[in-house]
Amino acid sequence: MAGLLAAMTVSLTGTRVSAIALPWFVLTTTGSPAQTGVVAFAEMAPYVLVKALAGPLVDRVGPRRISWVGDVVSATAAGTVVLLHALDLLPLGALVTLVAVVGAARGPGDLAKEIMIPEAAERGRVPLERATGLMGVTERLAQTAGPAAGGAMVALLGPLAGLAISVTCFALGSMIVAWALPRGMGHSAPAQEAPEAGQKGQEAGQEGYWRRFGQGFTFLRGEPLLLSVVVMVGITNLLDAAFSQVLVFVWARESGHDAAVVGLNSSVAGATAVGGSLVAAAVAHRMRRRPVFFVAFLLAGPTRFLVLAVDAPVWAMVTVFAVGGFAAGFLNPILGAISYERVPRHLLGRVNALRDSLAWAGIPLGGLVGGAAVVAAGLTPVLLAGGAAYALTTSLTGLRPEWRQLDRPRRTGPSVVPAPRERAGTTDGGRAERSP
Structure with missing residues (x-):
């Protein structure tokens, strides 16, 4: 390790x-x-x-x-x-x-x-x-x-x-x-995971690229919880990208601050996120994931938009970023655990590759969307709308039935590649993860 x-x-x-x-x-x-x-x-x-x-x-x-x-x-x-x-x-x-x-x-x-x-x-x-x-x-x-x-x-x-x-x-x-x-x-997964499967294991090792790719796609499509994670994190990643690439710099210019305040907020959030990750590493396996996950998302996401929208003093902004960073430290450990528990070991590569890429797809567009929105509506309305969209995305997602599975991890069998099929009810930067 x-x-x-x-x-x-x-x-x-x-x-x-x-x-x-x-x-x-x-x-x-x-x-x-x-x-x-x-x-x-x-x-x-x-x-x-x-x-x-x-x-x-x-x-x-x-x-x-x-x-x-x-x-x-x-x-x-x-x-x-x-x-x-x-x-x-x-x-x-x-x-x-x-x-x-x-x-x-x-x-x-x-x-x-x-x-x-x-x-x-x-x-x-x-x-x-x-x-x-x-x-x-x-x-x-x-x-x-x-x-x-x-x-x-x-x-x-x-x-x-x-x-x-x-x-x-x-x-x-x-x-x-x-x-x-x-x-x-x-x-390689077939050599490690399926030696006892005999001829099936040999056939799995000889599968072509596109069949393997299709297995990952089919498995992800049949996992409602993982799909819900991808959609939610994809939206929040887009909002995070708009915030970090455009909105925070426009706010610094329009409010009379400079890049030093932006750097201060980012450094404080990063430092407290390390503390949050350390706490998560120590105690997360004893905590109920679902309330921790959604409370952490609410503290880490919408608050940053709102504190800039109200033009709070620097000490208040630093406090909000510090609390949000600490909360964010709990997110990727939970997202990673969801994926590792629910995806068979020999499918991790193809499933996580699709999951992460879909969750990151909005990041290149975040700056474009944020810049166009500020030009069209002004900074404060965009910050308020971004914070509201963030809160609604995480809150409404948490009401979906598949999220009840979050506190009941399902261990997947590692030995044989399952035939792709639909499953009833079942990542984060991170890793689907939030963006780093």
């Missing part, structure tokens, strides 16, 4: 550092916000698309190998950016291509690490909620420390130094996967 969490920590930190260094690098070298946006899109679009399509491959090849390859490719592509720029051989087209390669590699690599969590928990004899809580701590620490380290490195040594740190993190992640994780961990 410790080796997997270490690999996740350094890889996610590299991603967070590059999220600061890369846009600033593009902006300072080109002077064009439009080109900066193009490069950002070039990373996120392949991330979501390739992650959606990579599930059957991860299940067939094995998550340990895919994780290692993803980190190696990410380090190589990011290192090529640094090298070509140093040689003055980096046109925009080459930069966009290399950034797209990084995004395409990060998607399957992140997915592979996530789906090794239940096996790592079993090997370490750790309760699943605690394991997903520790994963949440890892993500929140990377979310808090990565941007701070990236910003400091860029300020002191320039954006190219920040990219070099990302390269180092990706390379270190690949070494940890290769050396710290047991070689028997993360074998």
Whole structure:
């Protein structure tokens, strides 16, 4: 468990550092916000698309190998950016291509690490909620420390130094996967899960890509609780993206504050989210999930919109962001536990890939929707509408009957691939997760 969490920590930190260094690098070298946006899109679009399509491959090849390859490719592509720029051989087209390669590699690599969590928990004899809580701590620490380290490195040594740190993190992640994780961990699912199934197991190992993809789609379609999670988190992710990419910056400009207040709120929320994740790791397996989950969502989401809409003093905003961050620390552990409990181990790759990609589909659109809404209606109405939409989405979702299953986890049998069928009643960044 410790080796997997270490690999996740350094890889996610590299991603967070590059999220600061890369846009600033593009902006300072080109002077064009439009080109900066193009490069950002070039990373996120392949991330979501390739992650959606990579599930059957991860299940067939094995998550340990895919994780290692993803980190190696990410380090190589990011290192090529640094090298070509140093040689003055980096046109925009080459930069966009290399950034797209990084995004395409990060998607399957992140997915592979996530789906090794239940096996790592079993090997370490750790309760699943605690394991997903520790994963949440890892993500929140990377979310808090990565941007701070990236910003400091860029300020002191320039954006190219920040990219070099990302390269180092990706390379270190690949070494940890290769050396710290047991070689028997993360074998391809049919080889590990279905040896006793005889001919059925051999046939499962010979299934084609599109049949595997279809199995993941059919399984997800037949799980009402997982589908409800995807829809709810997809909507809240879109609202979160609009808030973080546009609304909070428009508020800072119009209210007379600056980016320092935005950074303060984000840092406080990130720090308290680490605390929430630690508490969740310690006690979440003893708590009733359903009330904790929906109360945490209400505290973490709508309150941020509303406190900016009423233009509260800075101390009040910091307090709201601190409480919301602490509450958010409970969300991804619960979302992760739902998925790991309800999806058979040999289907985790293809199901989680579809789940995460659908839940993240609105993120690239969040900024566009938020910007257009502010232009059309003004900031305060949009903040109020966003907070109301957030509250209604989470509250009304909680009234649906499938959410009663949240406190009654169903363990799935790992041995044989089930025939795809509809099931009556049955993730989060996170991972379907909330966005990091």
